[in-house]
């Protein structure tokens with residue numbers, strides 16, 4: 001009798017980075033709410049807080065960032081410790097089914113920064129490899145800081161996809177976007193040729209204001225299909241959710257913003273299936 005080996009492959013973990021060097025454009029909110037929305041669909045999700053500000057950790061963590069730091073369970077420890085398993089740095093969040101790798105201000109530590117981006121990049125890349133994640137998680141979402149460009153480069157090197165949130169609330173939102181896209185493409189060309197865009201995402205949208213309407217139009221005119229159809233509405237339910245350490249869908253399920261996040265999830269899943277896009281500046 002011939003024994004047939006099972007060749008059932010592990011489910012691939014789709015790894016995405018949320019990035020834009022503009023501060024306050026909604027990166028962390030997108031990372032949290034997209035992650036939570038994917039969990040709601042039954043997916044297993046890991047969110048990595050790769051920002052020394054630790055906003056994602058403060059919102060979703062069961063402990064404060066300093067406590068994770070003292071326990072040596074942050075993304076900083078993941079980068080600095082040569083041994084140990086990825087699972088040593090993963091912890092559950094306030095949202096059942098959503099795991100996180102927390103952050104704390106020790107990510108600003110000088111030795112790590114002085115090592116420039118080569119070492120953190122390689123560490124993150126090997127820790128968050130498909131070999132470690134496939135079969136364990138369906139999606140990995142990395143939240144990144146507005147500063148520390150080498151952390152953003154490291155996150156992009158360890159990702160398959162990226163999303164760029166752009167605030168429609170400021171007329172300066174598009175300033176520097178070309179540079180951001182150029183920087184991402186440099187990572188793609190030099191370190192991660194498979195990296196693809198999921199899209200540019202209009203955030204903090206208030207249709208009653210001229211600035212939001214103009215910014216959305218400008219983005220669509222410039223970047224066309226690279227801009228998500230889904231637009232995130234500006235709403236106070238965002239702050240309510242944040243203050244309770246929850247996702248918008250768990251505090252205001254029927255709100256416009258919860259609907260926006262569901263639309264974003266659908267589009268993200270479709271765009272991944274379609275292979276994303278090559279976004280150039």
Ligand SMILES: Nc1ncnc2c1ncn2[C@@H]1O[C@H](COP(=O)(O)OP(=O)(O)OP(=O)(O)O)[C@@H](O)[C@H]1O
Nearest residue numbers: 022023024025026027028029146204233234235238
């Ligand atoms: N849809 C929304 N409606 C209203 N406020 C929002 C919305 N999304 C985000 N915000 C608010 O905007 C601020 C910035 O959001 P967020 O922290 O997600 O941005 P960020 O890009 O991660 O910022 P940073 O660059 O500092 O990391 C927060 O106070 C958040 O509550």
Ligand SMILES: [Mg+2]
Nearest residue numbers: 027028051055
């Ligand atoms: Mg943030």
